[in-house]
Amino acid sequence: MQLTTTEVKLFLLTQFIFKMRAVDTLVVHCSASPEGRPHTVADIRSWHKAQGWSDIGYHYVVYLDGSVHPGRPVEKIGAHVVGHNKGSIGIVYVGGTDAKGRSKDTRTAAQRASLRKLLTELAAKYKVKRILGHHDLFAGKDCPCFDAKSEYADIVKGLK
Structure with missing residues (x-):
């Protein structure tokens, strides 16, 4: 299922109406899966549940x-x-x-565009202070395999 921009905005609004929590950071991750191999929300949810988690750990998934x-x-x-x-x-x-299985920035052109659009929308909605990669908060990780903090700095700067 692919969401339209309107559906994403409606989803975001729905989330805000129902007990929204304070958010100041967006964290970008990779699924640590091989380049070009399609995976779904259901796949990732299954991986996380197999680890004993209650649900998928991420709030959004950007497909290939x-x-x-x-x-x-x-x-x-x-x-x-x-x-x-x-x-x-x-x-x-x-x-x-x-x-x-080596770390690599495998984002497709479509993923790059969608990530930027989603991060821009979320940053504006939640007035976030920073957009970071997983590795910026957890030493020893390569995830998301590119420098999200630098690549998306202009989004946060534009909110000030």
């Missing part, structure tokens, strides 16, 4: 074709970066490794 799909409801605290879940929203793009 750039379509954006809801994961865990935004009003619920995510499970995507230890010690930083309470005030953040987790966004994951499908990919992040080469065929041999």
Whole structure:
């Protein structure tokens, strides 16, 4: 299922109406899956539940074709970066490794465009202070396999 911009906005509004929590950070992740291999919200939810989690840890998933799909409801605290879940929203793009499992920025052009659009919308809606990659908050991780903090700095700067 691919969401239209209107559906994403409606979803965001619905999340805000129902007990929205304070959010000041957007955290970008990769699914740590091989380049070009499609995975779905259901796949990631299954991986996370197999780890004993209650649900998918991320709030949004960006597929290879750039379509954006809801994961865990935004009003619920995510499970995507230890010690930083309470005030953040987790966004994951499908990919992040080469065929041999080595870290690699595998974002498609469609994923790049959709990530930027989604992050811009979320940053404006929640007046976030920062957009970071998982590795910026958790040393020893390559995720999301690119420098999200630098790449998206202009989004946050534009809110000031």
